[in-house]
Amino acid sequence: MGIFLWRRTISTLNIRWLHCRCLTLYNSSHGYDEVKIKEKLSRFKGGSINLSKMDNGIAELCINNPARMNAFTGTMMIELEERISDLESWHDGKGLIVYGAENTFCSGSDLNAVKAISTPQEGMMMCMLMQNTLTRLQRLPLISLAFIQGKALGGGAELPQLVISDESEVRFVHKQMGLVPGWGGAARLIEIIGSRHALKLLSGSLRVNPVHALELGLADDIISTGVDDSLLEAHKWIMQYTKGSADVNQAVKKVITSGRENILADALRAEKEIFGNVWGGPANLQALAKGTKHK
Numbered sequence: 288m289g290i291f292l293w294r295r296t297i298s299t300l301n302i303r304w305l306h307c308r309c310l311t312l313y314n315s316s317h318g319y320d321e322v323k324i325k326e327k328l329s330r331f332k333g334g335s336i337n338l339s340k341m342d343n344g345i346a347e348l349c350i351n352n353p354a355r356m357n358a359f360t361g362t363m364m365i366e367l368e369e370r371i372s373d374l375e376s377w378h379d380g381k382g383l384i385v386y387g388a389e390n391t392f393c394s395g396s397d398l399n400a401v402k403a404i405s406t407p408q409e410g411m412m413m414c415m416l417m418q419n420t421l422t423r424l425q426r427l428p429l430i431s432l433a434f435i436q437g438k439a440l441g442g443g444a445e446l447p448q449l450v451i452s453d454e455s456e457v458r459f460v461h462k463q464m465g466l467v468p469g470w471g472g473a474a475r476l477i478e479i480i481g482s483r484h485a486l487k488l489l490s491g492s493l494r495v496n497p498v499h500a501l502e503l504g505l506a507d508d509i510i511s512t513g514v515d516d517s518l519l520e521a522h523k524w525i526m527q528y529t530k531g532s533a534d535v536n537q538a539v540k541k542v543i544t545s546g547r548e549n550i551l552a553d554a555l556r557a558e559k560e561i562f563g564n565v566w567g568g569p570a571n572l573q574a575l576a577k578g579t580k581h582k
């Protein structure tokens with residue numbers, strides 16, 4: 288079984304966020320009422336978002352609602368935000384693997400919740416919560432990937448850029464539901480594959496298989512593995528990029544994160560700040576003492 292790894296796209300922040308890690312896209316000035324939308328979403332129960340943080344600095348985030356193809360209930364949207372908050376303060380963190388329970392990824396919002404979120408205002412509130420959360424997920428100072436076995440549909444396709452096994456499929460079904468992506472998936476897709484290809488995927492609700500993913504530049508890598516040990520393979524893959532100390536790994540993600548979203552001057556200033564945080568740090572001093580030869 289072939290597995291395509293899509294390293295999470297890296298979106299970046301301005302220098303303020305790099306220090307406070309708390310900048311979100313939406314707040315009350317945008318008409319966003321987090322308490323109100325969470326109260327509404329809390330009525331749609333079921334499933335869970337399970338976070339496991341390993342001693343080696345790699346965390347697993349499981350989208351767990353297999354009875355509904357891992358569709359996001361309201362409480363799962365709230366839990367996802369809570370897990371991201373946890374990861375934002377994980378000082379030993381180096382990597383993150385997002386996956387779906389029972390060999391399928393995610394089929395988007397729970398349609399029962401979708402039907403009950405009936406007004407445009409409530410729909411936009413849900414989008415603002417999910418855009419805030421998924422942006423924070425992308426901005427975590429962790430090398431991360433998510434992988435699909437089975438389906439990633441609708442909002443499930445809008446989650447981080449994904450891994451797909453050779454029977455899997457990513458599909459933006461929004462247009463068939465009279466919608467467009469709302470969790471930030473359209474903007475991120477354009478950033479990753481360009482507007483021409485993104486327009487085709489959205490307007491045609493095209494099924495994206497692994498070969499197509501590789502051609503589009505969405506797939507970073509292919510790992511052949513059996514269903515049982517695919518999570519192990521994902522760990523092996525991510526560990527290529529998470530060697531060394533957590534602080535240096537996090538600094539690497541931050542400089543890339545900052546370099547993509549900021550104007551050059553701000554990105555340079557952020558780079559200088561982040562460099563200053565690791566210059567003369569334990570890993571730097573250890574490397575100098577060892578006289579590391581880069582074979």
Ligand SMILES: CC[C@@H](C(=O)O)C(=O)SCCNC(=O)CCNC(=O)[C@H](O)C(C)(C)COP(=O)(O)OP(=O)(O)OC[C@H]1O[C@@H](n2cnc3c(N)ncnc32)[C@H](O)[C@@H]1OP(=O)(O)O
Nearest residue numbers: 354355356358394395396397398438440441442468469470
């Ligand atoms: C911003 C986008 C966001 C939004 O607007 O809020 C969205 O994501 S809207 C939702 C978009 N997603 C979908 O439309 C996917 C709907 N599901 C399917 O197309 C199919 O279920 C599948 C994912 C292709 C899998 O098909 P199949 O293998 O044939 O399984 P079943 O269809 O029998 O599903 C098993 C079981 O799961 C329930 N299910 C599946 N998806 C959802 C969902 N999104 N919400 C709620 N429940 C879902 C399905 O109803 C079956 O349940 P039972 O009938 O009770 O067995």
